[in-house]
Amino acid sequence: MSLADSLERAASALPNDADGIRPANGDPDQLLASLDVEAAARVLAWLLVNEPEAGGEVAARWAESEQGAAPLASVDESGLPKAGRKGLRRALHRARSRGITIERPPASEPIVARLPEIADDIEAGFVSGLDPRGARIVHLLEPNP
Secondary structure (H helix, E strand, O other): OOHHHHHHHHHHHOHHHHHHHHHHOOOHHHHHHHOOHHHHHHHHHHHHHHOHHHHHHHHHHHOOOOOOHHHHHHOOHHHOOHHHHHHHHHHHHHHHHOOOOOOOOOOOOOOOOOOOOOOOOOOEEEEOOOOOOOOOOEEEEOOOO
C-alpha cells in the first residue's frame, strides 16, 4: 500500500481532519504543514494504530524537522499496537539523535497488583537437606489441620 492510499483511509476515518489530509497527497511534509499540532497527532496516532508501516514512515519523516517534534511528542503510545509503538519510538530516537529536543509528558505511575491477604498464617516450616538423589523434603506446620 502506498502512503497516499493510507492517508486517504485516514481522511475517511477522520472527517474533521480530512480537509488537511487530502491536499497533502501522500507527502508527509505537506501533511505536517497543512495540519495543526493536535490534528497531526490524531492523524499520526490513527496511522500508527491502523496502518503501522505508513505511520512509521510518516513519523520517520517528521522526525527530521523541528515542526514534527510536537506531534511526535503528543502521541500517546499506551494505546498503540506493538508495531506502532516500535515505529514511534524509532522516530523519537531518530529525532533525538539529530539534536531535536522532544519533551514527552511524564509517564504515569505503573499499577502494581498485590496478592490477597492469606487468612491462615504458617506457624513453622522445616526444610531437609538434599538426599543423594537431589530431593528435598519441606514440612509446613499450621495451627489448623
